[in-house]
Amino acid sequence: MTSGKRAVVLGGRSGLLGMALTAALGRAGWTAHPVGRADFDPFDQGRLRDFCREVKADAVFNAVAYTAVDRAEDERDDAFRLNRNLPRLLGLTMRELALPLVHFSTDFVFDGRKDAPYTPDDAPAPESVxxxxxxxxxxTLFESAPPGLLVVRTSWLFGPGKGNFVATILGLARDRDRLTVVADQTGSPSYTPDLAENAVRLLESGASGLFHLASSGKATWCELAAEAVSLAGLPxxxxxxxxxxxxxxxKRPRxxxxxxxxxxxxxxxxPRPWEQGLRDYIFKDLGLPPGDGDD
Ligand SMILES: NC(=O)c1ccc[n+]([C@@H]2O[C@H](COP(=O)([O-])OP(=O)(O)OC[C@H]3O[C@@H](n4cnc5c(N)ncnc54)[C@H](OP(=O)(O)O)[C@@H]3O)[C@@H](O)[C@H]2O)c1
Known part of the structure; x- marks a missing residue:
């Protein structure tokens, strides 16, 4: 594949999704330019503007966020600084540069009172900071509306390169003979390499606006944990x-x-079902041998 295009990936060196985006862009024939804290502060929009011009960027992905869901309840200002103020700045800068921005949001914008899948048209009603x-x-991004803006809501990420729910469960299951996991919250688990590949596809389709993107299917945290433990063959x-x-x-949505x-x-x-992503994560990314649960 030779798209020959170039993308800047904020959070692309160390973020769970950012790293997957950097890799997926490469697989799709793009040249990815990941940006981490050591490169420059994403709030320094002068530096970002110069960097985008220098590398002749065709698009910018923002995978920088404040993602500590529980800590945010006590650190409201920090959460809003990264999750609202940074997108606001990015929107203005991308409008000036006339570059498409792909930004990521979350299923936690919903209160969880529905019992059918949430569409982008459903009214958000977040119950956490x-x-x-x-x-x-x-x-704030839709207010500044840079051309080709994509806001992609996703959920329940797992994948290589960084700690995540599945990695935590597997670590615990190695040391214990019993684990208890919440079974009354249902969501869309998402394998980050698939999510990243599909986000690049969405950008390449020329679409803009608000989209929901996850792996196909649904699970409770307990079902996701049980499947991971079973595939890994842990007793x-x-x-x-x-x-x-x-x-x-x-508070998390039910x-x-x-x-x-x-x-x-x-x-x-x-998108592929989350179960297929989970197999790739466990057998390919983590390199675990197939357990009894792998048929
Ligand atoms: N994880 C999930 O289950 C989930 C679910 C739904 C939606 N999302 C959304 O998906 C996106 C990616 O999430 P993720 O799980 O990949 O996040 P993550 O692993 O926590 O990565 C966050 C990234 O932001 C960077 N960052 C944080 N504070 C920074 C700061 N002050 N200055 C510069 N960089 C900073 C981090 O850099 P350092 O490594 O240097 O700290 C890291 O690269 C986010 O928009 C998130 O809201 C995630």
Whole structure:
């Protein structure tokens, strides 16, 4: 593949999704220019503007965010600085440069009271500071509306290169014979290499606006954990508990499955099921030998 295009990836050196974007762009024939803290501060829009011009960027991906969902309840200002103020600056700068921006948001903008997949047209009603700050970021971007703006809501990320829910579960399951995991929250697990590849496809389709993008299918945290432990062949029982039995500082939606139809219509591609991504993560990325659960 030789798209010959160039993209700047903010958070592309160390973020769970950012690293996957850097890799996916390369696979799709783009030249990715990842930017981390050591390169420059993303709030330094003069530096970003110069960098985009220097590398002749065709697009910018923003995978920088404040993602500590529970800590955000106590660090509201920090969460809003990264999740609202940074997108606001990026929107203005990308409008000036006339470059498409691909920005990521979250299923936590929903309150979870629905019981069918959330579409981009459903009304957001975040119940956590993190969700509120991410929604504010979306809104500020649509206000500045750089040309070709893509806001991609995604959810429940797992993938190589950085800690994530599945990696945590596998680590615990190695040391314990029993794990309890919340079974009354349902969402859309997403394998970051698939998500990143599909985000690049969406950009290449020329679409703009608000999209939902995750792996296909749905699961509870308990189902995701049980499948991971089973595939890895670990002798650990995964038992269901309720949210009430595992209280967290931030309120999470009970149900936040994302409806992917708008993405499928724009690209003609249906994302792979999360179970396939999980197999790739466990057997290819982590290099674990197939367990009893791998048929
Ligand atoms: N993880 C999920 O399950 C999930 C679910 C739904 C939506 N999302 C969204 O997906 C996007 C990517 O999430 P992620 O899980 O990949 O995030 P992540 O792994 O936490 O990465 C965040 C990135 O932001 C950078 N960053 C944070 N604070 C910074 C600062 N002050 N200055 C410069 N860089 C800073 C981090 O750099 P350092 O490594 O140097 O700190 C890192 O590269 C976010 O928009 C998030 O809201 C994630």
């Amino acid at each position: 993190y969700g509120q700050s991410k929604l504010a970021g979306e809104q 650990c029982r995964v038992e269901a508990i309720t949210t009430a039995e595992w209280p967290t500082k931030a 149900y936040s499955v994302l409806d992917l139809d708008a993405f499928v219509a724009a690209t003609g591609v249906t």
